[in-house]
Amino acid sequence: MSVKENMLEILEGIDIRFKEPLHSYSYTKVGGEADYLVFPRNRFELARVVKFANQEDIPWMVLGNASNIIVRDGGIRGFVILCDKLNNVSVDGYTIEAEAGANLIETTRIALRHSLTGFEFACGIPGSVGGAVFMNAGAYGGEIAHILQSCKVLTKDGEIETLSAKDLAFGYRHSAIQESGAVVLSAKFALAPGSHQVIKQEMDRLTHLRELKQPLEYPSCGSVFKRPVGHFAGQLISEAGLKGYRVGGVEVSEKHAGFMINVADGTAKDYEDLIESVIEKVKEHSGVTLEREVRILGESK
Ligand SMILES: Cc1cc2nc3c(=O)[nH]c(=O)nc-3n(C[C@H](O)[C@H](O)[C@H](O)COP(=O)(O)OP(=O)(O)OC[C@H]3O[C@@H](n4cnc5c(N)ncnc54)[C@H](O)[C@@H]3O)c2cc1C
Numbered sequence: 616m617s618v619k620e621n622m623l624e625i626l627e628g629i630d631i632r633f634k635e636p637l638h639s640y641s642y643t644k645v646g647g648e649a650d651y652l653v654f655p656r657n658r659f660e661l662a663r664v665v666k667f668a669n670q671e672d673i674p675w676m677v678l679g680n681a682s683n684i685i686v687r688d689g690g691i692r693g694f695v696i697l698c699d700k701l702n703n704v705s706v707d708g709y710t711i712e713a714e715a716g717a718n719l720i721e722t723t724r725i726a727l728r729h730s731l732t733g734f735e736f737a738c739g740i741p742g743s744v745g746g747a748v749f750m751n752a753g754a755y756g757g758e759i760a761h762i763l764q765s766c767k768v769l770t771k772d773g774e775i776e777t778l779s780a781k782d783l784a785f786g787y788r789h790s791a792i793q794e795s796g797a798v799v800l801s802a803k804f805a806l807a808p809g810s811h812q813v814i815k816q817e818m819d820r821l822t823h824l825r826e827l828k829q830p831l832e833y834p835s836c837g838s839v840f841k842r843p844v845g846h847f848a849g850q851l852i853s854e855a856g857l858k859g860y861r862v863g864g865v866e867v868s869e870k871h872a873g874f875m876i877n878v879a880d881g882t883a884k885d886y887e888d889l890i891e892s893v894i895e896k897v898k899e900h901s902g903v904t905l906e907r908e909v910r911i912l913g914e915s916k
Contacts, residue, residue: 646686679743689914715745732809760785833876849873
């Protein structure tokens with residue numbers, strides 16, 4: 616029996632697409648094919664895929680909303696598990712529990728509907744809950760670490776564990792999941808009662824700020840670089856004269872130099888070359904070495 620036949624038999628009933636191009640799923644609109652793109656409907660299906668992949672020694676990885684990644688043009692070998700169908704969200708008192716694939720922006724709107732405060736900072740971050748925990752996503756002074764109570768994970772070996780915020784060792788755009796290789800299944804957020812009107816005003820204010828400052832009309836992966844201590848990446852890039860600097864179809868945004876936008880059918884190679892070039896030029900100009908926030912995955916063509 617071929618690997619594919621074996622897979623179809625053991626993973627029967629699970630939505631698997633073969634040789635699926637990833638560019639249409641990714642916020643940057645670049646990237647080659649996944650060998651097997653899987654859409655588990657629940658954590659049991661997800662666990663079955665991980666078990667099968669481990670047994671067959673096939674590489675696997677999970678993605679949320681693909682808003683903080685660049686998939687290389689040669690694509691990703693093995694399984695890419697997309698969590699967007701694991702998207703239940705429930706509210707219990709002042710706590711929200713959301714599955715990993717729940718949309719973060721939608722989750723902040725649910726908090727608003729229940730007049731719960733604490734989640735406003737994330738109202739414009741286009742990730743999933745799982746990706747946001749993995750990255751300790753944050754904005755405007757807030758971050759996931761401030762509100763996460765606990766999260767359920769599937770370990771690399773297929774065990775389900777509950778981790779506290781302390782176990783996750785959060786830091787700036789960092790969580791322990793980045794080293795452990797576990798899959799976030801769901802997260803519980805501790806919020807506080809607030810005024811619907813005040814929460815809404817704050818979310819509207821932050822949305823307005825984003826629209827004003829970020830090139831949201833173009834494909835991008837948000838801020839490409841982490842904030843260097845004592846500086847702002849966008850400002851350093853701008854001071855190095857790199858606004859509008861372009862490689863192939865990807866350019867440094869004129870509106871926000873921390874963003875790289877795909878303006879003309881750019882490729883992952885264009886992104887990578889532009890990133891390398893910007894790091895070099897900023898180092899030359901200011902002496903600061905920029906560190907990537909966006910994650911680059913897969914194989915070159
Ligand atoms: C226009 C724009 C604005 C943005 N603004 C912000 C901002 O203000 N603040 C900010 O922090 N980020 C921002 N981002 C980046 C991005 O939205 C966040 O990093 C977000 O948390 C990524 O979530 P995701 O689901 O898209 O993750 P993905 O891009 O799908 O994946 C990112 C990483 O997380 C891992 N991952 C995803 N899901 C899971 C899971 N369930 N379990 C384990 N690992 C997982 C993936 O393997 C990958 O390594 C922005 C992006 C864009 C495009």
